[in-house]
Each structure stands twice: as C-alpha cells, then as structure tokens.
Amino acid sequence: MHDLEVAELAHIARALSCHMASSAPRRYEHSVRVSEMAGELARVYGVDEFQARAAGYLHDWCKQLSLRESLEAVCRLHIPIAGDPVQAFAVLHGPIAEQTLPELFPQLAPAVFSAIGRHTIAALDMSDLDMVIFVADAIEPGRSGAWAEDLRSLVGHLNLTQLFFRCFSEGLTYVIQGGRYIYPTAIDIYNHYALLCKSSKQTMKGKEVHV
Helix, strand or coil: CCHHHHHHHHHHHHHHHHHHHCCCHHHHHHHHHHHHHHHHHHHHHCCCHHHHHHHHHHCCCCCCCCHHHHHHHHHHHCCCCCCCCCCCHHHCHHHHHHHHHHHHCCCCCHHHHHHHHHCCCCCCCCCHHHHHHHHHHHHCCCCCCHHHHHHHHCECCECHHHHHHHHHHHHHHHHHHCCCCCCCCHHHHHHHHHHHHHHCCEEECCEEECC
C-alpha cells in the first residue's frame, strides 16, 4: 500500500475506535481482526488491499443500531428488503451502512461500501472485494470451531469464488440447523454459486479443485 493509503487506514481505525471501542469493545476487536484478515485475503487473491482493509474496519459500523433504529433507517433510506424486515434484523446493518457511510467517508470508493452492504446477505453478482469481506468476517481468528479452521485452511487452495461458496454454504447450514429465519434471497444465491462452481472447475497446480 502507498503511504497515503496507510495514513487513511489509520484515520479510519481511529474513527472506528471512537465509534465503538468503549461502547462495544468486542465488536471493535472483531472489526480490527476482520480488517487484518481481509488484508491477508486481498494479498492472496489479488484484490486491492487498501479497500479490503477499509471495508473490514467499517463492515459492522451500523450493528449497534436497535431494531427500531434499523427499521427507521431502512424506511428513510428506501432500502429494499426481501421478506419480513423484522425477521431480517440481524442482516440489516450491512445495507444500512452501505447507504450511510459514504457521507462519513467520502474519500472511499463505492466498491468499499458495496462490500460492506453485501457482507450480511451476499448477492448473485459478488465482486472479488465483496467476497473477500464476506469470507473475512466469517474466518477472522476470533471465530472458533472446526468449520472456521477448515475454511481458514482452504485459503489459497480454493479460488476466491469457491472459498466464498464454501463459506456461504457453512453459514446457510448454521441458519438451517438452528431453525432460524432464512433471508429470502439466500437460496437463489446458493443455487447460483453451486452451479457456477460446478460448471467451472478450476485447475491449481495441475490438479482439479472441487468445491
């Protein structure tokens, strides 16, 4: 990264600290780890490291909003929500942040805000940066369990689309096993990437890589 980008990341980190370090220290520490993991993934997969680190820092910026505040923001900002917005409360902070953060950080590229918006619900047309933030949120070192260890071990061994699909699939399995509400677009996204990965087997080091 250039010196200006390093300085800008330091500015963003300070803003994040002021925003949540005292009120939500665990979420703050998680955000720092996501930023670091996003930077690592960006280096492995050839994604812009500055944008990945910035999105990692800011991805949970709006997670402190209450249900009422989130619903008010969704209405005020005209954010389209599939299904029941009350049941979707856990994922609303991503799209809300995508709409509100540009005013606070106008120096950042639209791609950064897209990645923040999609880290909770994903999309059919995920960019590489979108995938990096989605995966980084799931596998940062604070995440424990065999599934997290397995996904971390696959970094660099699967291509980014395959890694995202594995990560998305693990999250969907967790939701189903817990009897939780499935965001309505999740099945279409799963099917899209399942077919994409199946039809485009990649070769790494002379061997086929399968999802």
